[in-house]
Amino acid sequence: MTVLPITAGILVAGGVYLLCHPSLVRIVFGITLLSHGANVVLLSAGVSAWRGEPLTGAGSPREAGDPLPMAFVLTAIVITLAVTVFMLALARVGRDDDTRHLPDTGEDHRA
């Protein structure tokens, strides 16, 4: 019973730690951890140890896991995936925060 909250807590703590770094790649990892934490929280709302598997014939529907949070999590995962890809692209084309090296584009970075 306590596994889910502890997992969520560790994921969120790790995510927040990574978010405190200036490098965008670390931030992407941080956000990934955070959103997994959020997914675990969502799951704990309906599919916890006190519910059975939501499969036909595995038990009575009254005891089966709630499918709605699973649908929530699926939606959230898709959104996180899209955003992660976008942020990795930003990390690639934008400034390199780790080494303070500016890509040579001929554009003025000061203004």
Place this chain on the structure above:
Amino acid sequence: MTGQLLPLMVVVPLLGAALGALVPGTVARILLLLGPMLTTTGGIALLVTHRDTPVLAHNVGGFVPGIAIPFVSDMLSAVMLTVTGLATLACVLFALSVGEARLRFFPSLVLMLSAGVNGALLTGDLFNLFVFIEVMLLPSYALIAMTGSWRRLGIGRLFVVVNLVTSTILLIGVGLVYGVAGSVNIAVLTEADADDPRFQLAVAMVLLALVIKAGVVPVHGWLPRAYPATSAAVMALFSALHTKVAIYAIFRIHQSVLDGATAWMTVLLVLFTVTMLVGAYGSLGERMIRRSLAWQMVAGVGYILVGVGIGTQLGLAAGLFYMVHHILVMGSLLLCAGAIEHVYRTQQFVGLSGLMRREPLLAVMMALGMLSLVGFPPSSGFFGKVGIARAAAELDGFHIWLVFGAVLLASIGTLVAMSRLWTEVFWGPPLEEMPSRGKGRTDALVVADDARIRLRTLAPAGLLLATSLAIFLVPGPLWEWCLQAAEGLQDLAPYVEAVTGK
């Protein structure tokens, strides 16, 4: 209009976005114009419908209420749809006139953004609110990255990260609400036990996320930094849509789900009045037009939400009225600033001077907009502040002084900040004789002597400003709608009945 048509408000812009991506060029730009026009028309149709039927609802796919994805429209969402549609239209016209709309995916992205906004305003379910806010945000990330320079890309990161973390908080909040109440349907949640501390905590998570998105002090820091880094058209678009959708959701959730939570009134009022003050005086430290205006946006959020803090029907209506005013006026000021930038290639105070003689029409428009922000007649801002003062006058002793004092001090702050902007940009020697121009970092671009802002670049700002003036002359209808919207937030029976069919 019937409930079955509500999903079209989302479907039509989304289809337009897809079509615009497939067929670029003129077709895409026509679609870009049609999208916000249809939204505004739909909003007006809903306004007319809601005079007789207070609430329209539709469960997508005909699923049973509680499981289905509900679309609900009442007076509040109808007013919001109309105003955001109008503001989007003005921003789109501006983008077309300065050529920004020629960027390959600009029309599709704006239409997608508009679909997300319409969805968020019409959804009757917290999880779908999260989904539609994401639908709004994803094209916004791309718009920032697309219309910006390298520096803008760097600040775009700030916008992306802040919004992502906030969305995660929102998602966790929604999960907790589901865990406690067993539903995320707003109509079902109105019957949940609002005194249960677990439920309150869960809803508070949702509200926390929305407050960050709205830019309330002390979680406002990202807004004045991220918004001015985009182009003027995109900033005006974001200012009319992003923060305002979050504020709309706060109105809805705080009133319907938490029953107004009157015990927290003092805390809320303090938070929102501080937001007013910080925003109003924040402008004083800025040296660029749009950065200065961005702080006034924060102040505006404070004024609007004070209505929620007061929590009476009058208070909610006044907040809503102020929101309509703020969307219109802020949009017109930002588009004016964008017109200056388009012709004079800078928005820094150092590089601008003496525009009053050079651009008389622009000067008049910006003066009217600024007076409106401060709250002077002749503009909608006057009645916005009168409404808030009237609602606050019904509070008890301490709260009256809190709200009155803050409104007064914040208005003085806005007045000082705006007169500073005015002196720097519109007064002073003519541009050619200005000594500071051409020195330092802002230099390089020399403006031709006969370069003037074209009328059709100013027209979109004029459209919004004219609406604001019309509201000053005839405030009655809008005030009636706002009162009805506030009533809909307090008397929830029609809402629940329309959604759950009970």
